[in-house]
Amino acid sequence: MIIVKNATELQKVKRACELAAKALKLTGERICAGMSTRELDRIIREFIVKNGGKPSSLGYRGFKGSACISVNEELIHGIPSKKKILKDGDIVSVDIAANLDGWHGDNAYTFKVGKVSEKAERLLQITEECLYEGIKAALPGNRIGDISNAVQTYCENKGFYIVKKYIGHGIGRDFHEDPDVPNFGKAGKGPRLVPGMTICIEPMINSTTEEVKLLSDNWTVVEANGNLSAHFEHTIAITEGLPVILTKLN
Numbered sequence: 385m386i387i388v389k390n391a392t393e394l395q396k397v398k399r400a401c402e403l404a405a406k407a408l409k410l411t412g413e414r415i416c417a418g419m420s421t422r423e424l425d426r427i428i429r430e431f432i433v434k435n436g437g438k439p440s441s442l443g444y445r446g447f448k449g450s451a452c453i454s455v456n457e458e459l460i461h462g463i464p465s466k467k468k469i470l471k472d473g474d475i476v477s478v479d480i481a482a483n484l485d486g487w488h489g490d491n492a493y494t495f496k497v498g499k500v501s502e503k504a505e506r507l508l509q510i511t512e513e514c515l516y517e518g519i520k521a522a523l524p525g526n527r528i529g530d531i532s533n534a535v536q537t538y539c540e541n542k543g544f545y546i547v548k549k550y551i552g553h554g555i556g557r558d559f560h561e562d563p564d565v566p567n568f569g570k571a572g573k574g575p576r577l578v579p580g581m582t583i584c585i586e587p588m589i590n591s592t593t594e595e596v597k598l599l600s601d602n603w604t605v606v607e608a609n610g611n612l613s614a615h616f617e618h619t620i621a622i623t624e625g626l627p628v629i630l631t632k633l634n
C-alpha cells in the first residue's frame with residue numbers, strides 16, 4: 385500500500401532526509417586513500433547519532449554497518465570492513481539512510497578517491513544524470529513507469545547497463561515502503577504519482593553487463609564481469625508541481 389504523506393509528515397521525512405544528506409556530504413569531505421571503509425562507516429555513524437538519529441541500515445536484516453560502502457565493481461550493500469583500505473583511483477558508492485524520530489531518509493553517491501580513470505568518470509557522470517532524468521519524470525499524474533523508463537532509456541542510450549535485480553522504493557515511517565521504483569520499464573505503466581508520495585530513485589548501473597553476483601558474505605552485490613559499477617540516489621517528494629529533492633542540501 386502506498387502511503388501518501390500529509391504536510392506534517394512530509395516535514396518529518398524531510399528532516400530525516402536532511403540528516404542523511406549531511407552525513408553523505410561529510411562522507412565526501414572525509415573520504416580519502418588509506419582509510420578503511422570501516423573508518424568511514426564510524427564517521428557516518430557518529431555523525432548521525434550525534435545529531436539525534438539512527439543509521440537505518442545498522443542491524444537491518446542483520447547488516448553490520450551504518451552505511452553500505454561498495455568499492456569499484458561492488459555495486460551495493462558493501463559491508464564496511466577494517467580490511468578494505470581505499471586507494472587512489474577507487475570509486476566508492478556510499479548509501480546512507482537515517483532514521484530521525486521514526487522517519488527515514490535515504491541517499492547514495494559514488495565518490496572518487498583521488499584521480500580516477502576516464503571510464504570511471506564517464507560511468508559516474510552518466511549514472512548521476514540517470515538519477516536526474518528519473519527525477520524530472522516524477523510529476524503528478526505521471527506513473528512510476530515514466531520514471532523507470534526515463535532512467536533506462538538514458539542509461540542504455542549512453543551504452544551502460546541498468547541492473548534490474550535491485551530497485552528503488554517508497555520511504556517514510558518504514559525504510560522501504562511501496563511502491564517499487566524500478567530503473568527500467570514502460571512509460572505510462574505502474575502506480576500513478578500523487579502529491580505527498582515520498583520515493584527513492586536510485587539508478588544502479590554497470591559498465592559491461594546487467595548481471596550481478598552476490599558475494600559469499602551474502603550482502604555485497606558486484607558487477608558480474610568484475611567491472612566498475614555506480615549508484616546514485618535521492619529521496620524525493622511528489623508535489624503539485626516539480627518534484628522536491630528532500631536529500632538535497634541548500
Ligand code: MG
Nearest residue numbers: 490584586617
Ligand atoms: Mg534506497
